[in-house]
């Protein structure tokens with residue numbers, strides 16, 4: 370009862386916005402749902418209507434993009450079906466939907482205070498992983514296979530009850546899988562079953578078969594699964610933590626071969642997630658993803674290359690994440706309105722750098738850990754082709770380099786390639802790029818101490834966030850903004866600009 374009362378209080382003092390993750394918002398940048406970037410927060414008793422075209426079928430999700438509201442549970446699946454008369458390039462008999470997340474017992478308000486404190490108090494690892502909002506805590510559904518754990522009562526206890534995925538034997542199912550975790554990188558496997566990957570982030574990929582797959586926060590996939598195993602048994606679906614030393618037990622769901630009972634516990638043990646630091650396993654999966662034949666290839670050359678060095682740094686004793694040594698802070702007045710109106714207060718005098726010094730040693734903690742803050746706004750010209758190289762590096766602690774999944778708003782990008790160590794931009798690096806069939810995606814990971822190269826065409830006027838999808842890392846400044854062809858943005862709905870300096874402008878008759 371207390372918790373419910375708290376939520377009620379909060380709802381009267383806090384704004385909200387919803388981001389439609391993976392929907393490009395072509396021509397509707399004000400509907401992208403990013404507070405301080407694309408629109409004013411929707412305050413209590415205000416209404417904002419998100420009206421946009423779902424331009425492409427696929428597996429997406431939606432979530433809050435105000436403070437850390439996503440991590441508080443503000444998310445859901447968003448599935449766009451093919452248009453009438455069109456067909457998917459693969460066949461299946463049924464569809465199952467899995468939205469993966471992680472769960473903390475500490476409220477996001479406490480988490481945010483801790484992250485912004487000096488010394489910084491890190492959020493730690495999640496208490497549970499969730500599949501469609503359900504997970505286990507302090508007990509295991511497969512205790513028989515997990516020494517030292519007590520058995521959750523599968524059917525009786527609501528909090529422990531696994532998701533049941535009903536299937537008929539000898540059919541093919543499309544599993545739609547997306548991850549909206551606050552922190553955890555995940556690996557998913559289904560006992561005895563192979564998975565054929567066919568879609569990533571709303572784009573078809575060349576089908577390939579795996580036993581397990583990595584899923585980073587912000588990723589979405591479709592996989593095909595054929596129910597060709599012993600039909601007298603059910604099977605475990607398991608997700609476990611990758612990339613960070615796990616302190617969170619795997620979450621389990623049940624693949625229920627009908628007509629077995631839904632809660633009939635599988636005879637075989639749940640699949641075991643690869644070792645958290647088996648990066649080679651992750652790279653083997655990720656680099657197998659190629660665009661399906663017929664996907665438009667990238668332009669052969671680019672007009673601009675933006676190199677973004679990812680580092681953990683310090684600011685007056687606070688720990689931050691910085692891009693080219695500048696930690697992003699968001700403005701009081703959202704950019705879309707302030708830039709469209711050309712408000713002098715919208716941007717600082719200096720634009721962020723397109724490169725970091727080649728002398729930077731990515732294998733060691735920053736030589737000078739002191740960082741500054743800034744707007745990190747890159748101004749892009751209409752229809753130019755932009756390359757982004759995301760460079761990973763050592764964090765503050767020796768021998769630590771973390772995984773970061775970067776998500777771009779307003780676009781898909783081609784993932785041209787991955788490399789180890791420092792990007793040099795030389796012939797050897799160029800040789801690592803795939804210009805033939807790179808996958809189109811909206812989220813791409815940087816591996817520890819490595820780099821990832823992306824290409825996109827700036828063909829969607831608007832102001833778009835590009836950031837690490839780990840919620841606390843974004844909060845700590847790990848992002849940049851692309852302000853793209855602002856002069857071509859159409860008339861912004863009043864509700865999106867009725868705050869801050871653009872509200873003052875509106876009252877004076879100046880509508881962005």
Ligand SMILES: O=C1O[C@H]([C@@H](O)CO)C(O)=C1O
Pocket residue numbers: 491688764771842845
């Ligand atoms: O941003 C982070 O901070 C902690 C740690 O580096 C400092 O406590 C951690 O694991 C992060 O990912």
